[in-house]
Amino acid sequence: MREIARLFGNRAAAYASFRPQYPSALFDWLAANSPGQERALDIACGNGQASRPLLGRFHQVLACDGSLEQLRAAADLAGIDCFAADAEALPLGEASLDLIVVAQALHWFATPTFFAETRRLLRPGGLFCAWCYGLLRIEPGLDEALDHFYWHTLGGYWPSGRASIDAGYADIRPPFARIAVPDFAIELEWDLQQLLGYLSTWSAVQKLQQASGRNPLDELQPRLAALWGDGQQKRFIRWPLHFVAGHPS
Template sequence: MSESSHLFGSVADGYASFRPIYPDALFDWLVARVGRRRVALDIGAGNGQASRGLEGRFEQVIACDASEQQLRANQGWGTVMPVVCDAERLPIADSSVDLIIVAQALHWFATDAFFAETRRVLHPSGFFCAWCYGLVDVTPAINEVIRELYGVQLAGFWPAGRESVDRGYADIQPPFPRQPTPTLMLEAAWQLTDLLGYLRTWSAITRWQNRHGGDLIQVIEPKLRRAWGSETKQLVRWPLHFIAGYPNRI
């Protein structure tokens, strides 16, 4: 098992509970990019937060992840087919997929081998879209606490590849021309407990706790509570950044 699979497998339940939901506008835009709606493939699917947005829009939706624990965290896959596999070795027939998505995961496996595999499984008219989101945006006071956690207390604990998220995937050069993408963001109305649960899903938190023990989020919780103030809920946002195109278009 790769380190990333182990890290995210260990917080699978947290991912299922505390990761934000993608907007319908994203999936409407994706569907409009494809000529056929037979098979959609979600790579690095985790517990299926993006997969469920494709369900009903395609005849078949396949959700692949290297972590069996992540896939098992979803107790209601519905018609989506979960498959344990590596992103660079997909058990999918040649030219059979009409849409590939990679939600908040491309930075872990953006290799030449991966992009070659996507070209193999995509139909000649098939569309590829990967996206990421960086630090959550709440209020200036809360943002300051989160930035200190992210860049100071967790410095040196982020796995290689995370810097691509910080750059909005601008440093990843896919082997196909990029297509224009929409301006979208994730939004949620969260209580402080939701934010604390979300922060505990960070891969660097798992690495920090593996080395030091204890609960770093519990340590910073008083500071976050003071920054949160008296509001029961706060609006939290994450801007989305995309890589999209037609890998097999000539």
Template sequence: MGDSVQLFSIRSEDYAQFRPTYPDSLFRWLAEQCAQPRCALDIAAGSGQATLPLLAHFDTVLACDASPDQLISGRTWQSAQRFAARAEQLPLRDGLADLIVVAQALHWFATPAFFSEATRALNPNGLFCAWCYSLLRIDPAVDAVIARLHGETLRGYWPQGRASVDAGYRDIQVPFETIEPPDFAIEALWNLPQLLGYLRTWSAVRQWQQAHGKDPVTQLEPELASLWGDPDRQRRVRWPLHFLAGYPGR
């Protein structure tokens, strides 16, 4: 866990700026699955991409992260209550949460100890929902360049657990019966500088840069620019979401 904390503490501001936002429909659906939407807990909250949308649907929203740097980033957290803690050691009373979410982070700590702790913190009818997204989709030509960066240039530089993300969490076994949420996806309209900024938030990009003393994204810029055309032109970007969800206490 320490390695993941270090990776995402270094560029918390960039991470918050360039990471895409989740669809509002996802958070409405999550609230609808809770008989009493009183308390939601976002574990490994990062800079709050999943925390803030929950505020519209729950009386109390808690944001937990092992990295204090993420929790004190420049983002306005509104009424969300933040605390630093390991996912496997939550300083919360039994049965407090009606909902626990883990957005793009379960692969760091998908252990029996964590699932036991999450079950303890959930009320008996509480919903657990983790999700992830892997490679974005724009168009076949741009997608091929990004896939080459991800799978060839950066091979061996991804942190442990990334394979689970690329597998859509299908390789993670959970100790409860899962449910299948509706099809949700992240969508955005981005220009080329926004795409490049996002690619530079990849943890493997930073690791490769440290090893080679240059930026692998900069090396791809001419090719991407040729495919993109006007760099200010906005294109639709899409990331399908993959879920592990269920009611551990039932």
């Protein structure tokens, strides 16, 4: 966990600027399926992408991350109670939460110890919901270029937990019955520079650059630019979301 926190902490500012936002309907669903709306916790909150939408839906929103740099880089966490902590040992009381969410991070710490911690923290009937998104989809030519970059250029540089994202979290088996979540997806329009900014936040990009001294995006950019056309043009981008959800308590 320390290595992961350091890796994302190194690019905290880019992470805050370029990570896509989650659909509002997801947070409506989370509130509606929690036993109450008193207290929610976002674990591995990063820059607060999943924390901020919980405001207004829950009386108190807490957010924690293993990286102080991530918390410091967040543009706006006003109204959210933030703290740095290990996901497997959280300084909160038993049966004190209605909802726990983990956005794009469960694969780093999906251990028996972590799931025992969620059971300790959630009230009876409390909801646990984690989600991830894998490769974005744009259009066939760009998708092919991004797939090659992901699987071949970066293939040996992804941290081991990334395989769970590739599996859509199907390989994570929590010690509770999973419940179905609607088919939510991130959908937005970006220009080419926004896409490249997002790609710069990938952990494998950082690891390859550290290992070789070269930025792999310098090689990818000309190919994407040729396929994109006018770099200022906005293109529709979609990331399907994959879930692990249930009531551990």
